[in-house]
Amino acid sequence: MNLSASSRIATPAPAIDLAERKIAYFSMEIALSKSLPTYSGGLGMLAGDTLRSAADTGVSMVVVSLVHRHGYFQQHLDGVGQQTESDVIWSPETTLPSVGQEIVVTMQNREVTVRAWRFDVVGVTGHIIPVFLLDTDVEGNDPWDRKLTDHLYGGDTYYRLCQETILGLGGVKLLHALGCKPEVSHMNEGHAALLTIGLLEERLNGAPLRDATEADAEAIRQQCVFTTHTPVPAGHDKFGLDQMVAVLGHDRASAIERFGCLHDGLMNMTYLALRFSRYVNGVAMQHGKVSQRMFPGYRVHAITNGVHAGTWLSQPFQALLDKEVPEWRHDNQYFRSVYGIAPAVIDATHALGKQRLIATVKHRTGVELDPKVLTLGFARRVATYKRASLLFRSPERLVEIAEKIGGLQILFAGKAHPADSAGKGLIRDVFTAAAKINNSKLRILYLENYDWDLGEQLTGGVDVWLNTPLRPYEASGTSGMKAALNGVPSLSVLDGWWIEGCAENITGWAIPDCDDEAAEASLLYYKIEHSVAPLYANKAAWAEVRRHCIAINGTFFNTHRQLGQYVSNAYFPQSASVAASDQVIVDDEVREGVLV
Ligand SMILES: *Cc1c(COP(=O)(O)O)cnc(C)c1O
DSSP states (O other): OGGGGGGGOOOOOOOGGGGGEEEEESSSOOOOOOOOOOSSSSSHHHHHHHHHHHHHHTOOEEEEEOTTTTOOOOEEOOOOOEEEEEEBOGGGGGSSSSSOOOOEETTTTEEEEEEEEEEEETTHHHHHHHHEHHHHHHHSSTTTTGTTTTTTTTTTTHHHHHHHHHIIIIIHHHHTTTOOOSSEEEESSSSGGGGHHHHHHHHHTTTTGGGGHHHHHHHHTTTTTEEOOOOOOGOOEOOHHHHHHHHHHHHHHHHHTTTTEEETEEEHHHHHHTTTTEEEEESSHHHHHHHHHHHHTTTOOOOOBOOOHHHHSSSHHHHHHHHOOGGGTGGGGGGGGGGGSSSHHHHHHHHHHHHHHHHHHHHHHSSOOOOTSEEEEEEEEOOOGGGGGGGGGHHHHHHHHHHHTOEEEEEEEEEOTTOOOHHHHHHHHHHHHHHHHHSSSEEHHHOOOHHHHHHHHHHHOOOOOEOOOOOOOOSOOOHHHHHTTTTOOOOEOOOOOOOEEEOTTEEEEOOOOOOOOHHHHHHHHHIIIIIHEEEHHHHHHHHHHHHHHHIIIHHSSBBBHHHHHIIIISSSSSHHHHHTSSSSOOOOSSTSSOOO
């Protein structure tokens, strides 16, 4: 697929007060627009939603990421669910204005020239958050280096470390060259941790890092904020010392070692970020506690994730809210006022989203779903801990329930990383299970190429959002928040955000925690049959549930609130909250022995 053909020619970017911007936000992936393949999943979506809220609420921020010319990938599934992939190639030249500034990063013992493209995230009042997308495809660079900013999460660890070097060191250099003097630098995940070394080099003003003192390190620490996003060990990048030296050179490598950033004999991006951050946080309250336990030497806070309401509310809900409380666009607390809108109106508004989803499913698969039938959605990155197949633990039981409750429709979607053959197997498992049990009462479909657009239609169109991760690996999860905004309750394991969002029978249902997966599956079936279906059959009561989802969870699980917490707790903390943060609290309820 090539996106450049349909793209417009870039227009010059408006002038921006770069020298005044206070926060620099760094992320390896960002979902900037539906037509740019610069993200893979939740992390990039969260980054994009955060920036959209920053634009809407006038936060003083600049952003750095990589251009990812070949994107993540488009997913193709054959008849048995075998995934293949194709690149999504785009051309920033024909899409975005150039920043008109090049910088040079010394790495792998040679110089790499880096340029940048500017994407503007524009808020509801016109406030602009400029995003600089770094690009090494510059004439004169070594041919291998020219491809360093092509593939998001592609290549081997050496390629990855080179990318992280460009993001961290290149990003700091670019901002400096553009006259930015941010007071705070935020690492969205450890991928960006080398920005700390970039800031240290900038502070030393050309002197080698071997001259850096503890006071220099502390000065950098005072400027940095770090968000860790997953308790899954594979989500924390680690590199061998030989790679570290080969890419970064001896001076930087020995500084990283001397400042205590190695862990288990490896260069560990999480520990580098922890060492140089004055504020560290997890992405939901429980994830803060789990991370605190993983990194006992550091104080870990928590700011629960959110989603950008203007991005995830379906068009019909946007129109309804614009009529009732237009202020919601810059202040999401107004969602509480849906209690002033009749439940039947909320229900009718949701029905429009369901209709649209049903039309999309028909268009893509030829299958016509029934708008009256209870419809569950399950869409996420395919990873073992997300357990897409828990619902198929006992297929006969599912068939029996579908018959008893007057029908059941289940929509799946999700991509496996191209190198993850186990993940690809999980997709085939869903196909196999579905092929065996699909009948006139039970319809199970797996939709191809889960992305922003499909995510929006699913979360805005199904009746119940299903989530069955293995505790405590779901750090937050955000798709259920998108559903809640659209009046869709969740049926979920009590993990991540759902511990905070679940009010039983009001905003959805909890699948109780069990040690044994078979028992957990049977509780899941029990809830569908005895809690979800009876309530769904009562139209008036269900409409009330929809309204609670928006009023209770929509009001809180949004990025306007999340970013407000970052500003007041992390970026520019008040003295009182800093003092309160000195205590380390570890909750014994977070089970030990789960994390490896
Ligand atoms: C929201 C979203 C995600 C993240 O959802 P989780 O609930 O965290 O799994 C991933 N991919 C896409 C396309 C999304 O829209």
